[in-house]
């Protein structure tokens with residue numbers, strides 16, 4: 001696919017999600033997740049998150065299912081797998097599609113099963129900053145139903161079945177061949193890079209143990225691939241300023257929940273209340289993490305967090 005956003009759009013279209021349907025997703029994510037839903041017509045319905053994992057809360061999802069619900073779009077945020085076991089049970093019970101937004105979760109696992117192989121379809125982004133990144137936009141869809149995947153191949157390429165035979169009105173959403181070549185060269189390194197991220201994350205968690213911050217939870221059977229290493233702090237904004245002052249590239253993912261974005265307020269989301277999502281948006285802080293981060297650089301980050309807390 002040409003991008004992760006295009007992947008989500010086409011995955012939903014291929015599953016027959018249409019204008020009058022609803023798709024349940026999270027508001028604590030990059031806007032592309034919901035944008036892909038809105039751009040094909042259905043209403044994104046936002047479920048709250050589990051505050052321990054930042055991922056969509058299956059109990060809230062179940063409460064939000066209506067006759068119009070067609071799909072659940074679960075994001076593996078920051079590289080931590082969403083609770084697909086519970087979500088798949090809901091999907092099966094209520095006759096819904098489960099689509100994974102795995103844009104941040106290359107190589108993540110639940111009980112040894114890879115994210116991207118569990119939902120009915122899954123969508124990846126290879127935007128340059130992702131754990132596996134191209135040198136420009138690129139994406140992919142994975143799934144286990146070969147008929148659906150054939151339909152996606154046809155739709156992404158102008159609805160064609162042969163060079164000049166077009167059975168549906170499709171899209172120009174093929175991956176750029178140069179990006180595909182770059183990804184093919186980088187793919188063999190992904191495991192090493194993932195292990196480096198996991199080692200750095202374990203180190204942060206150990207070194208930050210005595211600070212006044214909440215570190216990511218590690219759960220048995222869950223392989224978190226740390227696209228981002230996100231801590232929580234009740235003094236987040238002060239801590240961020242302090243880190244920036246020390247020359248550290250910390251960030252916030254994401255400062256405004258989607259139901260509070262002007263684009264969605266205009267669409268009537270004002271009354272929506274998601275307490276855990278709103279609190280997370282006020283408290284999360286992403287510390288630098290990438291495979292090449294050195295021990296000295298990491299120690300400098302930890303020292304800066306420590307000096308803020310005195």
Ligand SMILES: Cc1ncc(COP(=O)(O)O)c(C=O)c1O
Pocket residue numbers: 003004005006029030032033075101103104124125126127137138139
């Ligand atoms: C969670 C999530 N979903 C979707 C996307 C969209 O991917 P892309 O930028 O490749 O369109 C991104 C990344 O940008 C993302 O982080």
